[in-house]
Amino acid sequence: MRRKTKERLFFLLFRGCALVVGLALLIIVGYIVFLGIGTLSWEFLTQFPKQRFTEGGIFPAIMGTLYLMALVMIIAVPIGVFTAVYISEYQGSSRFAGWLRVVVNNLAGVPSIVYGLLGLGMLVIFFGWGFSLIASAMTLAFLVLPLIITASREAIQAVPSSLREASLALGTTKWQTIRHHVLPYSLPGILTGVILSLSRAAGETAPILLTGVVLTKSILPQDIWDTFMAMPFQLYALATQTVFEKTKDFQYGTALVLLIMVVLMNLAAIIIRNRYREKYKW
Numbered sequence: 001m002r003r004k005t006k007e008r009l010f011f012l013l014f015r016g017c018a019l020v021v022g023l024a025l026l027i028i029v030g031y032i033v034f035l036g037i038g039t040l041s042w043e044f045l046t047q048f049p050k051q052r053f054t055e056g057g058i059f060p061a062i063m064g065t066l067y068l069m070a071l072v073m074i075i076a077v078p079i080g081v082f083t084a085v086y087i088s089e090y091q092g093s094s095r096f097a098g099w100l101r102v103v104v105n106n107l108a109g110v111p112s113i114v115y116g117l118l119g120l121g122m123l124v125i126f127f128g129w130g131f132s133l134i135a136s137a138m139t140l141a142f143l144v145l146p147l148i149i150t151a152s153r154e155a156i157q158a159v160p161s162s163l164r165e166a167s168l169a170l171g172t173t174k175w176q177t178i179r180h181h182v183l184p185y186s187l188p189g190i191l192t193g194v195i196l197s198l199s200r201a202a203g204e205t206a207p208i209l210l211t212g213v214v215l216t217k218s219i220l221p222q223d224i225w226d227t228f229m230a231m232p233f234q235l236y237a238l239a240t241q242t243v244f245e246k247t248k249d250f251q252y253g254t255a256l257v258l259l260i261m262v263v264l265m266n267l268a269a270i271i272i273r274n275r276y277r278e279k280y281k282w
Contacts, residue, residue: 071133112207
């Protein structure tokens with residue numbers, strides 16, 4: 001009886017914790033949707049801001065955020081996945097692999113403002129890239145690399161070793177085994193880590209604040225060396241540098257669009273992950 005009572009108490013505790021998390025998420029999302037839904041319109045999504053963010057829309061901030069995420073994905077995903085493959089498949093349990101894991105885990109806990117200072121000192125000043133889209137994208141790539149490496153490594157290591165042994169027994173090389181068997185079967189987990197990392201990068205302000213983002217810009221970025229607008233920084237600037245009541249609609253509308261973008265990214269990851277999970281069952 002005592003054992004069953006403890007089990008019930010722990011189950012109640014777990015359910016209570018899950019309920020608190022769910023309610024917190026519901027309150028945050030509901031609050032943003034309630035205050036921002038009235039601002040959404042075709043003009044708000046397709047126009048440039050006017051009259052100090054009291055009229056117009058957030059089109060350049062949306063496009064700047066999309067450009068930034070595309071560059072971060074192009075830079076971070078190949079490096080992160082190939083690093084995870086190297087650690088898991090080629091180094092195994094060696095001392096060097098253990099050292100790499102420690103480094104990656106420590107980098108994952110570094111505050112984002114530190115990455116911003118790194119980007120400012122190394123990319124903007126030392127390399128002479130200046131305040132630019134590529135400097136911000138590279139800085140965010142540094143930020144999300146540990147998350148992508150960790151998620152990819154866990155997904156790769158979850159593939160049964162018997163699959164590798166069967167492939168090698170048929171005469172394939174190690175790289176052919178990794179390319180045609182290990183990576184496809186681990187792709188759902190890799191995609192989950194990638195999308196979660198990009199979702200985090202989409203909401204970061206400190207790294208881009210120090211490396212290339214601006215509050216207002218009359219045209220979209222012409223190349224990767226140009227400055228850009230982004231929704232996270234726009235929210236920060238409007239909340240701290242303007243009269244709240246005058247830009248309230250812009251703030252909540254921008255927050256809602258950013259939230260929708262992150263949700264769509266996660267939904268896309270879920271759909272792709274489920275398709276590959278059905279295709280590569282083991």
